[in-house]
Amino acid sequence: MNLFLELRKHGKLAEKRHPMYEKGKFGKFWMYFMGIFWAGYLIFFGTLFAFAFDGGAKEAYHVMNSGLIFVLALDFLLRLPFLKTPTQEVKPYLLLPIKRNRLIDFLLLRSALSSFNLLWLFLFVPFAIITVTKFYGIWGVFTYCVGIWLLILFNNYWYLLCRTLMDERIWWFLLPVAVYGGIAAALFLPDKSPLFAWSIDLGEGFITGDWLTFAGMLVAIAVMCLINRSIMQKLVYNELNKLEDTTVQVKRVSEYKFLDRYGEIGEYIRLELKLLLRNKVCRKSLYSITALVLILSLTISFSDIYDGGMRDFFMLYNYIIFGILFLSPLMSYEGNYIDGLMSRKESIYALLRAKYILYSLALIIPFALMIPGMITGKVSALMCTAWLLFIPGAVYCCMFQLAVYNNKTLDLNTKISSRQNVGTGMQNLISGAAFGVPLLLFFVLKTMFGKETAPWILIGIGIAFIATSKWWLRNVYCRFMKRRYKNLERFHDSRQK
Template sequence: MIRLFFNLEWKQFSRASYFQKGIAIKILLFLAAIYFGGAAIMLGVGLFFIAKKIKPDLDPIILVNNFLIYWFLFDIVIRFFLQQLPVMNIKPLMTIPIKRNTVIHYLLGKTALSFFNCIALFIFLPFSIVLLVQGYAVVNVFCWFLSIIILTFCVNFINFLINKNNTFFYSIAGVLFVFLGLETYGFFKISEPIGKAFNMLYQQPYLVIIPLLFLFLLYKKNYSDIRKGFYLDGAISKKADRVKSLDLNWVNRFGSVAVFLKNDIRLILRNARPKQVLLMSGLFLFYGLFFYTQSAYKNMPAFLAFASMFVTGGFLMTFGQLVPSWDSEYYKLLMSQNIPYSKYLESKWYLMVVAVFVSFILSIPYLYFGWDIFGMIAAGALFNIGLNSFITLFGGALNRVPIELNVKAKAFSNTNGFNPTQMLIALPKLVLPMLLFYVPYKIINFQAGLIVLALSGVLGIVFRNFFLSKIEGVYQKGKYKTIAAFAEKK
């Protein structure tokens, strides 16, 4: 039966009109997997010696166990944003004599092949081999390694649960940041008491039964949740939600683009996926803290300019790069209306401009790091408004990947908005501001770099209509290809 499922999924993939695009994505992801997998193996091989060098008086296995809690918490956060949960079209299967249990077990079993599970294997298997070479007990090392892999699968099934309720995720992310803060400033080192628990897994091999039992309970929980909704009427029926009317009269001041802006605001506030992206964009406000607090970057101002782009450009880069995919579910209806395409694009531009302006206001506390840093953030905001916004809109013309707005039930819905084009369009958005700042900085001084970066954004605003008209031409040229792509059911 498992073989049949694999065969059906391959036929669905190979016979679809997006087959070639899917192959390109798979090749890119495969190359990325090779790179990160190789890096993980290198880390695993050197982990023992790195730990020995950091604290020569402490057993490396103890030091690694002390920080495993951060590994698993960080793994949960990364999986929430990046791991695509298994997708399967179950409606045809529910009308033929195939047991529900078999389909659900197959669906959950597919997660074992996730690259996120392999990362732990690539790191801790070489580390375990080094431990054996260094003379550690075979049984202890094997059971410890088995416990780590089992806990990795536990994280995998925890990701199923938190994807259905964002509250769980934000609680876990909050705990991670609190632990990191307390650990960094020495108030309370959570790594020590929890590290003792992981040390027990190494010292008492029979305790491997505990993570195994935890995995069993999580599997049963996910199995039970999926089985409850595994009915034909449950799959096809729509849940009627009461939608609260929003008073958006204040948007009317934007004139003819107000109707589009209202539509986008309602889309963000009423759907799960846009809400998630909006919250993610808020995290970009703290991106500068990773650069401005490190003395190593003070002599590399080009990287500070790079960081400044993200401080105010979070919404632009997360929400903006998926224009017009956000409207994919009703794009055909939208394009059939007697409305100028230029107004549609202008509304998206206004939305990104407002988001950059709000982010800039919220970034005022960065004055703590000095006027030079805040000036760089201001120049980056102008660049985001004047040039980055247009580059993003141009990239949207080449993005024809539909998005399902409601992603609460990820086990049965495909929310993949990834496109290789986004990676190519992202290059000028990241490299161009660094060049615009670095060249005059190197030739003249720091202030000259800021002025050039800011002026580039001002020029973009001045020639706004010119850029929008050129971008409109690209959208109009690919209009019917985009409609056909959005109509494709994956």
């Protein structure tokens, strides 16, 4: 335990000494604000579900427990854009008499203590207080919430396993696809699925404090931890010894000759494509997000799982995930070669324009994948067009402001043994706002003007921002240049040594 406390102390000191610490404090304040907002949102739904499910043939908590599988699936999806694999700068500790396994254990423990694992309690605690206390008292509420936390903790390690494997080999995305596809088949193909009954019994075991249920959860969590530990230890060894550097060979080099006709902008689009496709971290992220968009598009188009209000949620998720993943660390990957970019006049402005054009064109991918849904009538063609124009307009305008403030270099090939990812409060704030604000705006417009008029308003806003993109990109560039020496120094300080 002393080692865990010492490592945590080192992490806190590293964060305070990091060049982005002052900016991180401001970002963390807004993260806490957004956290309070989403907590209130979940409390509202927990109270609403408690009264909505009451009065039926089953008790309200039985209805809620039957949907625990859906909560876990939603929790898995929400983690994808916001949570990465835990990291720790391992190299300095290898000179000390510390076992590598202990460092991996610290990463797993830190992941378990993440505040994200407590998020769903804001939904279940008020629900349990209203529905469980009248039958099982306060003790039933306590054991139920502890059981839910253990379930989310297991889901955290399951997500960590999938994310780690997908970061190494993109084909591992088939693992969660197979698991959730099998669960969906088991839920909806039989007339009376045993999984619903098992989910109800699991929640009942939590409420009654059944020791076998809690013991089973602890065993499942321990098994998942051991699997993660074994895999992460192997990956850390590979990263520190640079094993892939001696085994990977470039078989085909593409120069993207068709971009020559676009001059300087084409040259920087070529640079961005090489960044995405030739570096381990960027390439794995690109493949993972493309696979996720494909799965969600097919699910929305050919199933009834996301009918109702959830369809709007996941349709927006489909469009905005590219921007959240690649624009929130804007200029951070370029920190590895920022000196070369700064040596040419207005090269940063050309780079920003190239990024804007490329990631705006990337939205054609989710739009094309939603065409089957438009044909089957599952989604509205007008709504898809509205997001296609609104996101590269208004949302990307907000995301590109991060180019001014991001000044931490992100490693292009190291995942687990890199420095701890600190000082990203502003990134998380803007990423969360980029996802939450458009959805909230759409519901407000739909309530005020109707569902037929709201998409047209979003289209108008999007076109206005796209038409003025040169001006606000120029503004971002000028503000970046005013901070260029400060940012350049911090890019140098935060490079992986």
